[in-house]
Amino acid sequence: MVKYTIADAYNNFGEINDLLWLGDQVQFADSTAHTTHTVTVDGYNSTDTTVSQHSDTSGTWGSGLDLKTIIKNRKDSNTSAYVYLLIIKKATS
Numbered sequence: 401m402v403k404y405t406i407a408d409a410y411n412n413f414g415e416i417n418d419l420l421w422l423g424d425q426v427q428f429a430d431s432t433a434h435t436t437h438t439v440t441v442d443g444y445n446s447t448d449t450t451v452s453q454h455s456d457t458s459g460t461w462g463s464g465l466d467l468k469t470i471i472k473n474r475k476d477s478n479t480s481a482y483v484y485l486l487i488i489k490k491a492t493s
Contacts, residue, residue: 402485406475409483413468416485417449425486426451426467428474433482439470 402419406428409416420426420441428437439451449467465473474480 402487404483404485406471406480406483410468410471410475413471416467416483417444417447419485419487420444420449420467421487421489423488425488427484427486428480429482429484430479431481435484436480439467441467 404412404416422441422443424441426439426441427435429435437453439453441449442452443450451467451470471483
């Protein structure tokens with residue numbers, strides 16, 4: 401597991417993009433470190449990571465957004481304090 405503040409996650413997204421692999425989990429947590437949402441990596445390339453998530457009727461999480469946009473939205477709305485990367489299996493080249 402790797403922990404970032406929401407600001408660090410956004411500012412260091414390239415590092416995050418390099419760490420994640422298909423099936424890895426990304427969790428968002430509030431200021432008390434309570435996890436509020438989890439997404440699963442379902443695609444990536446050298447600059448972008450796409451995720452799958454459950455539907456949300458509030459519209460908070462959006463549909464079809466890439467991970468960097470989700471992190472930015474959570475940072476800008478001040479609704480998440482931390483991002484946790486749950487690395488399931490390290491990729492082999």
